Amino acid sequence: MAWITNGLAQIGAGLLSLLAGLGARTLFGFQATWRLFTPPFYPRIFVAQVAEFFYFSLPVVGLTALFTGMVLALQSHTGFERFSAEDAVPQVVALSIARELGPVLAGLMVSGRMGAAMAAELGAMRVTEQIDALSTLRVDPMRYLVAPRILAATLSLPLLVLVADVIGILGGYAVAVGQLSFDGPLFISNVMRFLTGGDLFSGLIKAAVFGYLIAVMGCYHGFAASAGAEGVGRATTAAVVSGAIAILASNFLLTALLFGVV
Amino acid sequence: MSAALEISDLRVVLGGRDILRRVQFSARPGETIALLGGSGTGKSVTLKAILGLLPATAGSVRIDGVDALAEPSARASEARARIGMLFQGGALFDSLSIWENIGFRLLHAEGFSRAESRDRALEMLDAVGLDRALAERRPADLSGGQQKRAGLARALAAEPEVLFFDEPTTGLDPLSAGRIDALMAETVDRTGATAVMITHDLASVRRVCQRVAFLWEGEIGWEGPVDQLDDSGFEPLQAFLRGRD
Numbered sequence: 001m002a003w004i005t006n007g008l009a010q011i012g013a014g015l016l017s018l019l020a021g022l023g024a025r026t027l028f029g030f031q032a033t034w035r036l037f038t039p040p041f042y043p044r045i046f047v048a049q050v051a052e053f054f055y056f057s058l059p060v061v062g063l064t065a066l067f068t069g070m071v072l073a074l075q076s077h078t079g080f081e082r083f084s085a086e087d088a089v090p091q092v093v094a095l096s097i098a099r100e101l102g103p104v105l106a107g108l109m110v111s112g113r114m115g116a117a118m119a120a121e122l123g124a125m126r127v128t129e130q131i132d133a134l135s136t137l138r139v140d141p142m143r144y145l146v147a148p149r150i151l152a153a154t155l156s157l158p159l160l161v162l163v164a165d166v167i168g169i170l171g172g173y174a175v176a177v178g179q180l181s182f183d184g185p186l187f188i189s190n191v192m193r194f195l196t197g198g199d200l201f202s203g204l205i206k207a208a209v210f211g212y213l214i215a216v217m218g219c220y221h222g223f224a225a226s227a228g229a230e231g232v233g234r235a236t237t238a239a240v241v242s243g244a245i246a247i248l249a250s251n252f253l254l255t256a257l258l259f260g261v262v
Numbered sequence: 263m264s265a266a267l268e269i270s271d272l273r274v275v276l277g278g279r280d281i282l283r284r285v286q287f288s289a290r291p292g293e294t295i296a297l298l299g300g301s302g303t304g305k306s307v308t309l310k311a312i313l314g315l316l317p318a319t320a321g322s323v324r325i326d327g328v329d330a331l332a333e334p335s336a337r338a339s340e341a342r343a344r345i346g347m348l349f350q351g352g353a354l355f356d357s358l359s360i361w362e363n364i365g366f367r368l369l370h371a372e373g374f375s376r377a378e379s380r381d382r383a384l385e386m387l388d389a390v391g392l393d394r395a396l397a398e399r400r401p402a403d404l405s406g407g408q409q410k411r412a413g414l415a416r417a418l419a420a421e422p423e424v425l426f427f428d429e430p431t432t433g434l435d436p437l438s439a440g441r442i443d444a445l446m447a448e449t450v451d452r453t454g455a456t457a458v459m460i461t462h463d464l465a466s467v468r469r470v471c472q473r474v475a476f477l478w479e480g481e482i483g484w485e486g487p488v489d490q491l492d493d494s495g496f497e498p499l500q501a502f503l504r505g506r507d
Contacts, residue, residue, distance in 0.1 A: 040370070124356075132315050133353040137416070138343060138371035 025242070028223070029216040032146040042148050049152030053114055053211070054159055060113060061106045065164035068101050069093060069171025077180050089182065090190035093172035098199045102165045103157075104251055107210035110157060111243035115218040118149060119239030122222025123232035131223065146223075150215040157211030158204040165203065202258040209254060210247045217243040265326045265344060265423040266291050267456050272321035274304070274311050281307045283480035285321070289473070294450050294457040296467040296488070299477030300502055305460045308477065309428055312458075313347060325424055346422030346455075350429040352413035354401035360387070361397040364416045372420060386415035390445060407438035411445065418449060425450065427459040431466045443469045464503070467491075476502070 076092045122145060125131050134141045169191060176182035218239045225235035272285040281304045289295045299305045310316040312323050314331060322329045330341035354363045362369075364386050365379030374382065384394050390411040401409055410430060417425060427446060431439035447470045450457050459471060467474060467488060474491055476484040476499045484496040494500065 042370075128351055129349045129353040130355055132310070132313075133347070133349055133355070135315060136313055136345065136347040137367040139367070144370070 025216060025220050028146075028220045029150075029212075032142050032150050032216065032219065035140070035143040035147040036151055040143070042144055045144065046148040046152055049149050050156050052117070053110065053152050053156035057110050057113055057156075057160060058163065060109050061160050061164050062167050064105050064109050065097070065102060065168035066171040068105055069097055069168035069173075070175045072096055072101070072168075073172035073175040073180065077176070086180075087190075089176055089180070090172070090187045091194040093176075094169050094191040094195045095199060097168035097172070098165050098195060098203045100203075100251075100255075102168055103161050103203045103206040103210060104247065106161050106164045106207065107157065107214065107247040107251075108244055110153075110160065110211070111214045111217075111247060112240055114153065115214045115239045115243040116236045118215065118218030119222040119225070119236045120232055122219055123225030123235040126223060126225045127228055127232060141223075146215075146219045149219055150212060153211035153215035154208050155211070157214070158207040161203055161207035162200075165200065202254075205258065206251060206254050209250055213246040213250060214243045217246055265456055266324075267424050267458065268322075268324040268327075269308075269312060270322045270324070272308065272311055272323070273319045274307055274316060275319045276307070276316075280480055282311065285477070285480070285482055287475040287482050287485055289456045289458060291456055292450075292454050293473065294447075294459060294471045295473045295475060296471040297458060297460045297475050297477060298462075298467065298499075298502065301462075303477045304480060305477055306428065309426060309458075309460055313345065313426065314342065343420075344423040345426065346417035346420065346424070347426045348410070348413050348417045348428065348430055350432055352401065352406075352409035354409055354412055354416070356401055359398050359400060360392075360404070360412050363401065363412060364419050366416065367420045382419055383415070386419050387412075389418065389449075390415045391441075405438075407434055407442065410434065410438075410442050414442075414445065414449065418453065421453070423455055425455045425457040427457065427461070429461055429463075430459065431461065431463045439463065439466065440469075446470050464491075 072093050073089055076089050077086055080086050080088055080092075122131070125145070131141045131145070134144060173184070173187050176187050177184045221235040221239040221242070225231045266288070268286075268288040270286045272282055273280070274282040285304075285308055287295065287297075297305055297308060307316060311318045311321075312330075318331055321331070323331050325341045325344055328337050328341040330338055330345070332338040354360075355366070358366070361380050361383035364383035365374070365376075368374035368382055369376060369379040380397075384397060387394050387397060392408060392411050392415070396404065396408070396412075401412070404412060414430075430446060431442050434442060443466050446457070446459070449455070450470075457470075459467070461467060468491075471488055473485065473487050475482045476494075476496065478484075478496075478498045484494050484499050486494060491499075492503065
């Protein structure tokens with residue numbers, strides 16, 4: 001009997017720890033978000049973070065979208081060929097990129113790049129007492145460090161996803177026209193005909209939520225870093241992992257919400 | 263300008279453990295007091311609790327009678343504004359230039375313009391004996407001693423009345439440590455600030471401080487003038503001195 005009660009106790013402790021962690025991240029996000037609406041604001045930091053999130057993430061997100069679009073055209077063509085539905089390739093590429101793959105893959109790539117960078121930078125600031133120094137200089141660290149990053153991430157990721165959508169569809173176009181003998185104008189016309197504003201908009205809404213989550217996770221783990229270089233390394237890993245999980249979990253909820261699946 | 267500092271019944275519990283049980287000491291206006299204690303006795307915790315960086319379970323930190331740890335209020339905020347802090351490693355912001363570090367509080371919390379903050383930062387570089395040519399450099403370009411000086415300049419830029427020094431000479435060679443000591447003593451003398459120094463460096467204590475508070479088992483075990491340090495009669499302090507001197 002003891003092993004059963006011990007096992008249940010461990011499961012309970014793990015669940016409580018999970019909920020406490022979730023609660024701490026949620027509270028951190030709320031505290032930072034509240035500061036977006038009350039002065040003082042730090043526009044210089046916001047602009048620098050937009051450059052980091054958008055401009056410097058463009059190459060990695062663009063390449064990801066390009067190859068995803070190319071693979072999607074190949075794979076969908078292979079599948080549809082079996083029941084003579086090859087004509088649907090443009091629609092499938094466009095819808096998949098705009099609704100799902102664009103925001104999710106861009107989110108995951110940016111989580112790996114910027115979530116890690118934020119956790120490492122803020123973690124290093126934590127262990128070298130720079131965050132404490134901000135407080136003693138009468139500047140709120142949440143307001144100065146976290147709020148501009150959250151705003152920059154929330155606004156930048158939709159822009160990145162918009163670019164990724166275009167590049168991804170172009171990747172599909174290149175394969176379809178160059179390798180699968182599709183008619184170019186027909187591909188474009190099918191994409192324009194089937195892709196609605198709602199498809200694009202839902203992807204952008206997802207991207208904004210993912211950007212917010214990436215910044216909250218990166219900043220939270222950076223702020224919670226401890227124990228020197230090892231602690232910063234752990235914070236960086238935790239930021240990437242929890243950012244990716246948050247993106248995938250929220251993607252399901254958002255898809256259900258936006259497309260009325262449940 | 264100077265202010266009286268009074269720490270009363272400060273208690274800090276971390277992870278269910280009493281780190282500080284009942285810390286109390288005071289410093290008269292213009293006085294420099296050293297907070298001594300072995301490793302792990304809670305010196306840094308005391309400092310962080312005084313600065314409000316760690317939550318104190320109980321106690322007060324009064325600056326001229328106003329509790330800086332009281333519930334958020336204009337008076338408590340004003341009391342905290344009178345504090346300046348030199349961190350152990352300098353804690354300069356890596357992404358900012360030296361002048362932006364020194365003028366940080368002026369620019370972001372005191373309503374100075376960038377030009378005014380820069381002018382004041384250059385004056386502070388002079389005051390701590392650093393070349394103005396360093397103003398545009400990044401902290402990583404400076405030596406450890408120069409970073410400490412820049413950190414001191416940052417702490418002094420807003421003319422605080424109470425100064426805290428956290429291990430100011432740790433990691434410095436004896437020559438640089440002596441220079442930092444002389445600079446701290448001169449600064450406190452010139453500004454009239456009340457100062458608290460946390461350190462393991464007894465030579466530094468004897469050069470800079472007038473009084474000592476010795477932290478032992480979560481309380482101040484002994485408090486007295488520096489010249490009575492060797493005759494305290496408090497065995498843990500004597501053991502600490504034998505191990506250190």
